[in-house]
Amino acid sequence: MISLRNVWVVAERDLRTFLNYKHVLIMRALWFLAQIALFGLVVNKMLRPDVQEAVGGSYFSFYAAGIIISLLYSTSVFIGYDIYEEADHGVIEYLLSLPVSRKELVLGRSIGGGLRSFLYVSPMLMVVLYLIWSSNPQSFVSPLQLFIAFLALFLFTFGVSGFSITLAVSIKSSDKFDIFLGMINALIVRLSTTLYPLVYMPSYYAGIAQFNPLTFAADLFRWGAGLESAVLTAPAIAIFGIISFFSLFTFLGIFLHERVLEGGSWQ
């Protein structure tokens, strides 16, 4: 039986730990600014007028909405680095000694990891919404649409945290984890609609990208923000995709955490 109180205690600890990384948080915000203010603005100038039309009028808005999702992803995977830091300092053994079951521990960590990244990204999310709405004041935004999109993004962050925990406890080597995550980041972001819509991808890339959780999250956020475009993934499919992703990695995280966490062998 899972105690929600225990799950929350674990999640709360992760939220508090996150606030210790002030340097990292500031750097990530700069990272976001560089992507929006440098890459986004310049590339926006280089695109064909019909591409601008196809993405809802402004590629910059399309790109800004995608970048916030990649930021949400990159801050959610951060929980994996936390696990290595804890293994490095022997905190894992301390956590295992607590009167909290393994299931509660991983569920709490998954929720804490997702929640903290959502809270962290929220101000930047507001900036992106402001940019989108100010560039196209006529765009109609339904509060319900926005709420559904936010709820789905919430699940997305939990799923990504579960994914990161699954990788961290399976690999157990900080170097390999960093490399593997780098590889996955390179592919998962580029083979998604965070940077460009599916219609401009060659079919062999689009075939993969349409099942990418980042595609679901990015297109759902654009839909929620009122970016009207025919090139987005249908909201129902995107919601289904995110729920599947969340369920799979939360389950895998719990399953592996229970079996692999104990016994040391961390590198």
Next chain:
Amino acid sequence: MAVKAILYIMERDLRYFFRYKWWLAGMVSMNLADLFIMAVVYTRMVDPKIGNYFLFFSPGITITALFAAAFMIGREINREIRREISHYMLSLPIKRWELAFGRVLAGAVRGIIYMIPLLLTTLAVTALLAGNVPSALEILTIILALFLISIGTSGLSITIAVSTTSFEKYVTTRGVVYYVLFFCSTVFYPLKFIESVMPQAFALIAKYNPLSCGADLARSFLLRNQSIELFMPLDLMVFALIFASAALFAYMKIMQK
């Protein structure tokens, strides 16, 4: 004696470099993803008046590859400091400046070794799509220019690595440095677009950014779409000198702590 000691350090770092097969595989996948996914898709979206974006970006891939590989030395030094392996390094019969110099050079050589296959990829791409094949002297000039970037990058990574004992801080700072240096350069887009969107100060930074100089210098030989300006090689030399010196100073200082 100094040369021999430096060579020993470089040999050690090069051996380590080839141990990281996973690292190399990860980096290759990232660089190839930039070229064969991102650049391919943007080529379909970019205004054709600008030209073939894939062709424009392909020389840039050598810079991104070089940067990532030369930056790896910082990661290792950061780990050595955290794990106190630096104490063992100090016990070696090698002077501190030789140790520091060897590591900066090793980082640069690693960058060049890693970059060569990607330079060959770029040569193949530009030969096939643009029909340009540079002469041996031109290829040597490109490699020399990239080596200067590699020295500067290796120095930059060591300087950052010794400034923090936290791995996350190092990784995140690396990310920010990467984005700022690359996005404010001509690696991804031509200077005229930066000038049309960014304030004058940013355009100036982009123009004199060593990564821009390296990418434009490579483009001038590979695509023959622009001429080389005198400030480009000078800029690269200054970049290499400043960051190699900063790394020497910072590394020697941290080793004495």
